Amino acid sequence: MSAQERKWEALIDRLELSRRDFVFGGLAAGALTLTPRFVSAQAGAPYKIGVLLPSTGTGANYMAHTIKGLPGAIAELNKRGGLLGKHPVEMVYRDDETKPDVGAREAKSLILNDKVDAIFGTYSSAVALAIQEIIHEYKVLHFSATSNSSKITQENYTPYTYQFCPDSNMQSGAVVVAVGRMAKKNNWKTFVSLGQDYEWGRDTHKGFTGGLAKIAPQIKETRQLWFKLGETDFTSYITAIMAAKPDFMFGAVAGKDAETFMQQAGQMGLFKRVPFPGGLIAVNDLKAQRKTLPRGIIGLARSPFFAHLKEPIMQAYIKRDRAAFGPDGYPDDWAVMYYDALGGLEQGAKKAGSVKTEAIIKALKGATIDTARGKRTFRDCSNQLDVPSYVGEVWDSPDYPFPIYKPDTMILVEGHDVWTPTCAEVEKLKKKRA
Amino acid sequence: MDDFAPYALQLFSGLSRAMVLFLLSAGLSLIFGVMNILNFAHATLWLVSGYVTFSIFAFLSQQFGASPWLLVPAVAGAVLLMALFGFALERLLIRHTYERELPEQLLLTFALVLILGDMIKLIWGLENRRINLGVQPVEMLGTLVNPYQFVIIGTGVAVAAGLWLFLHRTRLGKIVRAAVYSRNMVSALGIPIPTIYALVFALGVGLAALAGGVFLPLLPMALGVDLDIIVQCFAVVVIGGFGSMLGTFVASIIVGVVYAFSILFWPDGALAMIFLIVIAVLIWRPWGLFGTELRY
Numbered sequence: 001m002s003a004q005e006r007k008w009e010a011l012i013d014r015l016e017l018s019r020r021d022f023v024f025g026g027l028a029a030g031a032l033t034l035t036p037r038f039v040s041a042q043a044g045a046p047y048k049i050g051v052l053l054p055s056t057g058t059g060a061n062y063m064a065h066t067i068k069g070l071p072g073a074i075a076e077l078n079k080r081g082g083l084l085g086k087h088p089v090e091m092v093y094r095d096d097e098t099k100p101d102v103g104a105r106e107a108k109s110l111i112l113n114d115k116v117d118a119i120f121g122t123y124s125s126a127v128a129l130a131i132q133e134i135i136h137e138y139k140v141l142h143f144s145a146t147s148n149s150s151k152i153t154q155e156n157y158t159p160y161t162y163q164f165c166p167d168s169n170m171q172s173g174a175v176v177v178a179v180g181r182m183a184k185k186n187n188w189k190t191f192v193s194l195g196q197d198y199e200w201g202r203d204t205h206k207g208f209t210g211g212l213a214k215i216a217p218q219i220k221e222t223r224q225l226w227f228k229l230g231e232t233d234f235t236s237y238i239t240a241i242m243a244a245k246p247d248f249m250f251g252a253v254a255g256k257d258a259e260t261f262m263q264q265a266g267q268m269g270l271f272k273r274v275p276f277p278g279g280l281i282a283v284n285d286l287k288a289q290r291k292t293l294p295r296g297i298i299g300l301a302r303s304p305f306f307a308h309l310k311e312p313i314m315q316a317y318i319k320r321d322r323a324a325f326g327p328d329g330y331p332d333d334w335a336v337m338y339y340d341a342l343g344g345l346e347q348g349a350k351k352a353g354s355v356k357t358e359a360i361i362k363a364l365k366g367a368t369i370d371t372a373r374g375k376r377t378f379r380d381c382s383n384q385l386d387v388p389s390y391v392g393e394v395w396d397s398p399d400y401p402f403p404i405y406k407p408d409t410m411i412l413v414e415g416h417d418v419w420t421p422t423c424a425e426v427e428k429l430k431k432k433r434a
Numbered sequence: 435m436d437d438f439a440p441y442a443l444q445l446f447s448g449l450s451r452a453m454v455l456f457l458l459s460a461g462l463s464l465i466f467g468v469m470n471i472l473n474f475a476h477a478t479l480w481l482v483s484g485y486v487t488f489s490i491f492a493f494l495s496q497q498f499g500a501s502p503w504l505l506v507p508a509v510a511g512a513v514l515l516m517a518l519f520g521f522a523l524e525r526l527l528i529r530h531t532y533e534r535e536l537p538e539q540l541l542l543t544f545a546l547v548l549i550l551g552d553m554i555k556l557i558w559g560l561e562n563r564r565i566n567l568g569v570q571p572v573e574m575l576g577t578l579v580n581p582y583q584f585v586i587i588g589t590g591v592a593v594a595a596g597l598w599l600f601l602h603r604t605r606l607g608k609i610v611r612a613a614v615y616s617r618n619m620v621s622a623l624g625i626p627i628p629t630i631y632a633l634v635f636a637l638g639v640g641l642a643a644l645a646g647g648v649f650l651p652l653l654p655m656a657l658g659v660d661l662d663i664i665v666q667c668f669a670v671v672v673i674g675g676f677g678s679m680l681g682t683f684v685a686s687i688i689v690g691v692v693y694a695f696s697i698l699f700w701p702d703g704a705l706a707m708i709f710l711i712v713i714a715v716l717i718w719r720p721w722g723l724f725g726t727e728l729r730y
Binding site: 231 | 454
């Protein structure tokens, strides 16, 4: 290992230990500013990425791997000389605390004070919608790879935002496909919904109920339960779900709340009485809840590494993260999508032959890029990457120290099969911007 | 029976929520009642306690093998450690704010929230911490419930009874109660108020630690949970009356049960219902249902 590589390893170790935004931001910004020295003499100016993700709040557990993994991925890119082989990438991290007001403030600070060229983030759709106004005003590139309300690329569309994650309509569409099959098989007639009472939860629920009404209108929703972000005690919600005696339940629950709900619901035996198909169970959930997650439960994932083991980019990424974070260090869905976002930036700059924002957004418009999920194309009208959603049964694999989705139960629903509405309708939805 | 079962279960879940709120709010109420300190960092100390309990539990599991019973010494250890930490905190920091205005107290305790949050990140990292006791659900009224909720309800009732005995049957408890009503008079009787304050603060933090440990098998400890729950604790102490343990107990039950039944009948307005009660109390009885109007 070279001295430069050792410095990087030390930096990543420190990043893993130092969590508070100012400590984190300081270390990341300060240490990463040294990056150009590692990549020898380069002609181009550094390219600055502002990473706006929560290390506090309900999304913190989902973003942990991404936050600690991105510096290494950027280091890897810088070993190739950075963007276009001559623009070393620097990263400035900020904690948005999963709050729209904090996110907007930090986005503005990243743009005005740190002079970033692009923002990678956010976790929460509410935060994404808030920062998009700033992104558009200052004409800064925005790569979104977790927050996935369809409004981000439709109603709130800005040409500066590119979406690397299946949006809420695509995810709901995938669940509708899976639930439709199961409902037919099990003769389901009623369901109860539980959701986080904010933009993404409402949007996901709307997508699911709308889709289900089209393919199985006989299935009726008998109760909707909404809870505030950061709920700590789901007991009363769980007893209310059981009291309704539905044939199944639908959940729009993510982040820390999902972890809390799954733990408490499992302990109360909810899933023994009420099937819960299509709840968000990402790789980080599979790892964190490896002992408690009920086996056989049907989960929904956005980018599980085990679905694309044959892809060379995925293979290399897994190898790198396991080398960096130990045998358990398989990347979660979120880390994979942000890794793809970084790859998208590199390929966009290469295609444009420039690191200028306007040139990159023009180059990426409708472009096909190589990702850890294979070759994927951006939807022309919304800058939404055509990526699949994954539904499958949680199962103990002999190959991993945590459960994964059982391969023969996994349904991969391609983005273009379920994305809604049509491009003509998307154009009508887009808000008028100055 | 079938018609009655959903309501009974909702009541049961409401009582479970109530006892968690009581365990957490009791210390907050006691500290404000006796010391006039609005400790915004109370829930953060609760969160730290959860992490400490986790670490002790993990250590004991490594030493003696996994067993759910190890939660008992883990919680006891965390309560002791956190009470000592609370004592030191009061002596080093909190005591400097007694003569200050409320905004300054809030600023100091809010600074503690940030500092303790950073401390959690540095020591335990970003990953949520959880304890899995391997508890299996049991059948009750035709449905399944988590038997650990009986432990939570039992602990809440036992702590309420213990606090009542302490405050009404011991000399120190009577001094604490007297300090709620008139600190000046207690001081005039030659009782060292600074020591009483430090002990009360340690007791309050110890109660928060108990709540953190007891709640750990149900709630993964994560950054930000403290700020999610502190608002409900303030609602409890406002309704019950700062300084009144009986008030805190009754208000916890009101908040827990009203919230649970609101989920059944008006889920969108569950949280609003709690704050409607808070508003009503603040208008008609600003010192709380069981608080005292007069303070010297």
